[in-house]
Amino acid sequence: MVYITSWDEFVERSVQLFRADPDSTRYVMKYRHCDGKLVLKVTDNRECLKFKTDQAQEAKKMEKLNNIFFTLMARGPEVDLSEVTGKEQTDVQPTKRGRGRKQ
Amino acid sequence: MVLLQLDPFLNELTSMFERGTETGSVWVTLKRSSLKSKVVRNKMVTAGEAVEYKCLIRATNGKKTISTSVGTKDHQRFQASYATILKAHMTALKKRERKDKKKSAEADKREGTSKRPKKS
DSSP, rough: EEOOOOOOHHHHHHHHHHHHOOTTTTEEEEETTTTTTTEEEESSOOEEEEEOOOBHHHHHHHHHHHHHHHEEEEHHHHHHHHTTTTOOOOOOOTTOOOOOOOO | EEEEEHHHHHHHHHHHHHTTTTEEEEEEEEEEOOSSOOHHHHHHHTTTOOOOEEEEEEEEEEEEEEEEEOOTTHHHHHHHHHHHHHHHHHSSSSSOOHHHEEEEHHHHHHHTTSSSSSOO
């Protein structure tokens, strides 16, 4: 199990891992209230990246990462991720929807 | 494994967090899936149709597992509710501020347990 110490490195490598194999990559979160610990794991069943913390500020960062993964998984791995506006980038997948609402 | 709709899933997830307050963990897994078997998927690809992918979300407290699948349309709504639930329940994590660090460093010196010799 590889525990990564830097948050940014964890995020970057997880996204890379997902983009390389979106069908088998999964993101797991375990929270223990009694211990006050949060552990995140991203694996594609070949490689595994983990991150653990007990800090509230990391939980906030994790929420952003959740958003990133939701967007990647629901829309597809080709979605362009500017971390701030990750939700609003709907224009990258023209093949699925031909609606073009936001223009 | 119970497959639920979005809103019941969120309600169950909330009660899982509440039950796990004194003891126990909550695991939440996110995975992309088309919810169709390989055979069907290959057929769709050869037929030239776009395969519809969803985000599969599973939650367990070790005893009970619940799951739901979120499509492209619902994912933003789910994301917002999910974030609210997490924020409301992850209260046991430590809050770290620089002022607190100094204070705790002093407190540690007083107690005689200096784990971090250099951190100012």
